[in-house]
Amino acid sequence: MFIGFLLELREAKLPVSLKEFLTLMEAMRRNVAGYSVDDFYYLARAALVKDERNLDKFDRVFGHYFKGLETPGEARLEIPAEWLKALGEKLLTEEEKKLIEAMGGWEKLMETLKQRLAEQQGRHEGGKKWIGTAGTSPYGAYGYNPEGVRIGQDKNRNNRAVKVWDKREFRNLDDRVELGTRNIKLALRRLRQFAREGAELELDLDDTIRATARNAGWLDLKLVPERHNAVKVLLLLDIGGSMDGHIRTCAELFSAARGEFKHLEYFYFHNCPYEGLWPDAMRRHVERVPTPEILRTYDQSYKLIFVGDASMSPYEIEQPGGSVEHWNDESGEIWMRRLLATYPKAVWLNPVPERYWSGTLSIAMISELMEGRMFPLTLDGLDRAMRRLTR
Amino acid sequence: MARFEGTETYVATDDLRVAVNAAIALERPLLVKGEPGTGKTILAHEIAKALGKEIITWHIKSTTKAQQGLYEYDAVTRLRDSQLGDPKVGDIRNYIVRGKLWHAFTADTAPVLLIDEIDKADIEFPNDLLLELDRMEFYVYETRETVVAKQRPVVIITSNNEKELPDAFLRRCFFHYIRFPDRETMTRILAVHYPGLHKALVHEALNIFYDVRDVPGLKKKPSTSELLDWIKLLMVEDIAPETLRQRDPAKLIPPLHGALLKNEQDVHLFERLAFLHRRERGGA
Numbered sequence: 001m002f003i004g005f006l007l008e009l010r011e012a013k014l015p016v017s018l019k020e021f022l023t024l025m026e027a028m029r030r031n032v033a034g035y036s037v038d039d040f041y042y043l044a045r046a047a048l049v050k051d052e053r054n055l056d057k058f059d060r061v062f063g064h065y066f067k068g069l070e071t072p073g074e075a076r077l078e079i080p081a082e083w084l085k086a087l088g089e090k091l092l093t094e095e096e097k098k099l100i101e102a103m104g105g106w107e108k109l110m111e112t113l114k115q116r117l118a119e120q121q122g123r124h125e126g127g128k129k130w131i132g133t134a135g136t137s138p139y140g141a142y143g144y145n146p147e148g149v150r151i152g153q154d155k156n157r158n159n160r161a162v163k164v165w166d167k168r169e170f171r172n173l174d175d176r177v178e179l180g181t182r183n184i185k186l187a188l189r190r191l192r193q194f195a196r197e198g199a200e201l202e203l204d205l206d207d208t209i210r211a212t213a214r215n216a217g218w219l220d221l222k223l224v225p226e227r228h229n230a231v232k233v234l235l236l237l238d239i240g241g242s243m244d245g246h247i248r249t250c251a252e253l254f255s256a257a258r259g260e261f262k263h264l265e266y267f268y269f270h271n272c273p274y275e276g277l278w279p280d281a282m283r284r285h286v287e288r289v290p291t292p293e294i295l296r297t298y299d300q301s302y303k304l305i306f307v308g309d310a311s312m313s314p315y316e317i318e319q320p321g322g323s324v325e326h327w328n329d330e331s332g333e334i335w336m337r338r339l340l341a342t343y344p345k346a347v348w349l350n351p352v353p354e355r356y357w358s359g360t361l362s363i364a365m366i367s368e369l370m371e372g373r374m375f376p377l378t379l380d381g382l383d384r385a386m387r388r389l390t391r
Numbered sequence: 392m393a394r395f396e397g398t399e400t401y402v403a404t405d406d407l408r409v410a411v412n413a414a415i416a417l418e419r420p421l422l423v424k425g426e427p428g429t430g431k432t433i434l435a436h437e438i439a440k441a442l443g444k445e446i447i448t449w450h451i452k453s454t455t456k457a458q459q460g461l462y463e464y465d466a467v468t469r470l471r472d473s474q475l476g477d478p479k480v481g482d483i484r485n486y487i488v489r490g491k492l493w494h495a496f497t498a499d500t501a502p503v504l505l506i507d508e509i510d511k512a513d514i515e516f517p518n519d520l521l522l523e524l525d526r527m528e529f530y531v532y533e534t535r536e537t538v539v540a541k542q543r544p545v546v547i548i549t550s551n552n553e554k555e556l557p558d559a560f561l562r563r564c565f566f567h568y569i570r571f572p573d574r575e576t577m578t579r580i581l582a583v584h585y586p587g588l589h590k591a592l593v594h595e596a597l598n599i600f601y602d603v604r605d606v607p608g609l610k611k612k613p614s615t616s617e618l619l620d621w622i623k624l625l626m627v628e629d630i631a632p633e634t635l636r637q638r639d640p641a642k643l644i645p646p647l648h649g650a651l652l653k654n655e656q657d658v659h660l661f662e663r664l665a666f667l668h669r670r671e672r673g674g675a
Binding site: 015017019020023026027030032033038039042043045046047049050051052055210213214216217 | 405406408409410412413414416417419421422424464466467470558561562563564565566567568
């Protein structure tokens with residue numbers, strides 16, 4: 001029962017285990033949810049989702065998988081024509097645009113849309129109809145608009161508001177959104193957890209007394225990990241590009257967590273690190289620290305964190321003299337390899353959303369140099385990166 | 392089988408009700424998360440009340456160890472007793488101090504066990520309780536006996552998200568995230584707490600309350616418990632709905648704001664907003 005649902009959840013990267021799924025089945029058998037679809041949704045959510053960050057993902061999969069469980073509601077047509085047009089222009093090929101022209105332009109299309117909606121009794125899936133889900137049509141549920149613009153099904157016959165799982169109330173908790181002020185606190189908490197690693201041992205007085213008493217007076221020393229941290233971080237930030245805002249966020253983030261690190265050192269570069277790095281972003285043409293000096297100064301116990309969009313011309317990585325700002329005798333790749341050889345623990349944080357990475361050659365190249373240790377600059381990415389660093 | 396449907400003093404939303412009933416039916420722990428002040432801890436008390444069960448609360452601190460929930464061996468007392476020649480000293484059983492879990496396991500009727508703020512403890516804490524919560528039994532090394540739960544208690548665990556909980560632990564729980572109540576639910580909550588409250592007062596108070604929550608930059612957004620306190624104050628002071636309705640910019644700070652705004656930065660923020668507002672008015 002519902003095996004497809006489980007598979008679809010896992011497809012959507014929800015960490016659902018077999019045990020949890022069996023729990024759900026068991027609860028169904030005991031009739032916890034009764035026969036109401038809403039209750040089943042609540043039950044499935046309580047059994048399968050264990051983290052509020054995943055609630056939104058769950059809602060989407062649930063909405064997709066169980067679509068059609070409820071009676072389709074009355075169609076509602078309040079899609080702004082402007083938006084449809086803009087979206088269509090973005091998604092449609094020239095051929096399709098011509099087809100639309102042939103159909104009589106956008107006004108005609110809206111008319112057709114209305115007609116189709118009126119004719120539509122059941123639900124559609126797949127196929128090339130204009131409206132439905134999972135078809136080739138850009139209209140219908142789960143389109144490109146982040147609000148999930150939908151046609152129909154906004155109200156069901158019970159006249160209740162939008163179906164609970166379609167409301168997607170937990171969207172803000174989804175940790176794949178980029179870092180902003182909203183979730184900066186959480187991000188800080190992640191960094192703090194990271195900073196607590198690798199501490200020395202110190203004497204645990206209470207436990208020693210207890211253990212000694214238990215030994216009837218024989219001294220028994222107990223040690224616990226020291227509460228403060230020993231993590232050293234070398235932060236290399238890419239500046240002077242379109243990502244400056246993100247970079248600043250990231251720099252602020254790390255400096256806010258500064259007290260938690262034993263050492264935190266910053267340097268700046270543009271696009272790709274070469275033979276020199278800048279200690280101050282504002283005075284980059286005045287002050288420069290040779291990269292070999294940095295390699296000598298900070299030993300390999302430092303963890304290296306790059307922050308940058310890694311979007312540049314491939315020449316800037318591969319070729320001597322490829323830098324856009326100066327003549328570099330050795331290629332960026334060589335300098336990257338040197339940095340990575342010195343600091344085995346390294347990650348690259350990229351503010352560019354992960355789904356665009358494959359589209360840029362230089363991102364793939366840097367990612368390869370990093371041996372896949374490139375993470376998006378989101379809470380989730382930060383989390384993965386920190387976990388990777390402490391591994 | 393007992394089912395939880397909310398109580399006279401607690402409004403349970405549908406999703407919460409299903410989650411609680413699932414946890415009761417399958418005898419699994421229920422993990423509850425949510426914004427502070429949304430009634431996570433109260434929930435366990437209300438479940439106990441609704442089901443007519445005893446409640447055992449175990450408040451977790453940063454120094455709490457899993458073992459303390461099971462039992463502790465009081466070696467110091469035994470050492471002293473042995474020096475005083477107390478005959479009790481021969482039996483180690485006299486020095487085993489039972490923990491909350493032991494109490495919950497051996498109670499005559501299955502109680503509700505609340506493990507409050509589990510994220511305060513050490514990161515290994517939930518892992519140390521895995522087996523005990525899963526099988527509802529544990530082994531006492533000192534007396535070589537196994538304590539098995541007579542009936543499995545209803546276990547409610549709350550977390551404030553300060554630490555991630557291990558996956559193995561999560562797999563064994565049901566999970567519920569308490570959202571901040573919307574206006575409708577909040578009206579029901581108020582009705583439950585202060586029956587017969589004047590409708591106009593509720594309306595105006597909720598207007599102000601949600602406005603305050605929407606002010607950007609608040610350090611601590613007022614929550615349900617603060618709203619309840621504030622309404623109580625409004626009632627005691629006998630403040631009329633009309634007073635609340637006055638949107639006099641000079642009085643932008645709501646009356647008796649001390650119950651809603653809990654730190655001075657937030658009060659300052661409000662004063663500054665009021666000042667700006669006045670100036671705009673003056674200019675226009």
